[in-house]
Amino acid sequence: MNRLALGLALTALAAPAQADITIGFAIAQSGWMEAYDTPAATAAQIRIDEINAAGGLLGQQIRTVTADTRTDRAEAARAGLTLLDDGAQMMVVSCDYDYGAPAALVAEGEGLNSFFLCAEDIKAGVQGVGPNSFSSSVLAAVQGATMAEWSHARRNARTAYVLEDTFIEYNKGICTGFDWMWSRLDGAQTLGRDTFVNSDASIASQITRIRELPQEPDVIMLCSVMPGAAAAVRQIRAAGIHSLILNGSAVDGSYWLDATPGLSGFALPVQGSIYGDDPRPAVEAFNQAYEARTGARPASQYAYPGYVLIDLWARAVERAGTVDAAAVTAQLEAMRDEPTAFGPRGFAPDLHHQNTALMQIIEISDGTPARVDEWTISQPVPLSVLLAQ
Known part of the structure; x- marks a missing residue:
């Protein structure tokens, strides 16, 4: 083998394996917001596991890192910074605008997408955070x-x-x-x-x-x-x-x-019935998957937006061919009546929420x-x- 061929072979052997895609969760694992964040974050993880089992996203597995905001705004900002250090390429933040925005602003400052778990205030998006921030929940x-x-x-x-x-x-x-x-x-x-x-x-x-x-x-x-x-x-x-x-x-x-x-x-x-009477089979399938993971069915509909946000973000990533926020945001903003287990969703450049559902x-x-x-x-x-x- 000549020197060039040997060098190429050694380079190939030394090349690292394809890296995972990392999602950071800056959420309340303590304090009163935990009751809202934990169910939605659990739902998000269910969708992540489904994507990974089907081959991953862009051929890579999705891994998650989490930091506790402690239902505190200052801690939320620190949690966002911690997740950046942990390699987060997208950030999921608390359900409420006030408690999720500090981490979302950290993500925005680094040019990353952020998704509120279930915020229903218009400020949890373009108006209060910036162009790369979204919520899949219904206003x-x-x-x-x-x-x-x-x-x-x-x-x-x-x-x-x-x-x-x-x-x-x-x-x-x-x-x-x-x-x-x-x-x-x-x-x-x-x-x-x-x-x-x-x-x-x-x-x-x-x-x-x-x-x-x-x-x-x-x-x-x-x-x-x-x-x-x-x-x-x-x-x-x-x-x-x-x-x-x-x-x-x-x-x-x-x-x-x-x-x-x-x-x-x-x-x-x-957005969906937790009572076993929703006419859409996908909703009841989720309820059962949630029960299998946690030992109990969802206590309210606020688990559902966590599942939807991962679903929509992952589709946008696949269509963009990258996790780069600008490209993903463009794909999200192009969504109109995008089918999900819990009904159609969509976004627009001036509205990163659902104003009909x-x-x-x-x-x-x-x-x-x-x-x-x-x-x-x-x-x-x-x-x-x-x-x-």
């Missing part, structure tokens, strides 16, 4: 708009009372979407509106104003999260008000129903939640409405 405003149009069409609702919990921006988003859609529906009237704070022990004055109306509203749009939502519902029903109560996805799950025994007439939108409608009757319908709003929530909330 809070879409949830409110869905309940407005569905109740008008399916329950013949024509009068509404809006009760907004001012605790977090998510609640404001639900009401913003409801108000926008409700104002566009034939014959729909808002009889009144009120506010409260999640920690309020009593909403007696708000209930008095509802009871003083000449006629009970067809629906009460309750824009709230736990634990305040459960307390509000209990007080509304104890006051003898029988209106159909609507809310957003954040109250999905049966864990809170002991606080409202025998509850009926409560409806909400979800197929939602399953869950209704609680006699204390038992079940899927009763599905609905996609007739038109997306405009960017101007989302930015005004």
Whole structure:
């Protein structure tokens, strides 16, 4: 063998094996955000395992590295920096904008893609982080708009009372979407509106104003999260008000129903049903895969966006032929009605969220939640409405 051939042979022998693709998870493994981040991160890992079992991504296996944000914004930024040192090429961050943004901004500063696990605030994307940041979850405003149009069409609702919990921006988003859609529906009237704070022990004055109306509203749009939502519902029903109560996805799950025994007439939108009655086989297949991994079915729909984000990012990487953020972002922004196990998804250059989505409608009757319908709003929530909330 001549020297050139020998040199080439030795170089080939010395060449390292193809490196893995590394995803960093800057998520809460402690603190109150852990209850949201862990299920969605588990779902993300399920999809990663499926991709790896099918041959990987761009012919490489996906590996993950994780850093605990401790439900602390300063720790989230440090977690992001740690993951960069660990070789992260894309970063998955906490479910909430406020707690996920510090790590997402670290990724953005390094020119990497980031995905919020399940954030539903428009700022968790282009508007609050930058052009390479996304969320696969459904905006809070879409949830409110869905309940407005569905109740008008399916329950013949024509009068509404809006009760907004001012605790977090998510609640404001639900009401913003409801108000926008409700104002566009034939014959729909808002009889009144009120506010409260999640920690309020009593909403007696708000209930008095509802009871003083000449006629009970067809629906009460309750824009709230736990634990305040459960307390509000209990007080509304104890006051003898029988209106159909609507809310957003954040109250999905049966864990809170002991606080409202025998509850009926409560409806909400979800991305998929955890109750075994979703008509899409892929959703129930995921529920069973989640149970096999954790020993229990998902406690709410908030596991699902973690699975979807990995699914969509991986497709964009395959189409781009690289994990380079600019190329992947371009592929993500080109997605329109991209099929997923939980319904179509898509993005645009000015909106890295879902401003329309197929939602399953869950209704609680006699204390038992079940899927009763599905609905996609007739038109997306405009960017101007989302930015005004």
